[in-house]
Amino acid sequence: MKRFRCGDVVPGCSATFVGGEDDILVGVGEHAVRDHGLVEVPAELVLAVRGALVDA
Template sequence: MKAFRCGDVVPGCARTFTGTENEILAEVAQHARHDHGLAEVPDALVTQVRSAMVPA
């Protein structure tokens, strides 16, 4: 299990995610579309999210 805080990549966002790496990436992609207005999640952002994940 891993955890990710969106605020570690997008300052001011309090959303958190817990699960496997793939589960988190899927949830983050949906969150980025709905809450941050991104039509697509750039590869650079995926890399940042992966780097910011910590053991849960």
């Protein structure tokens, strides 16, 4: 089980995701499009998210 806090990558965002790595990546992708206005999730963001995952 992992945890990701969006604010660790996007300052000021309070969204938090908990689950398996794949589930978190899907949720973060949807969140990035819906709440941060991204049209697609760049590979750099995926790497940043993976680097910010911690054990839950």
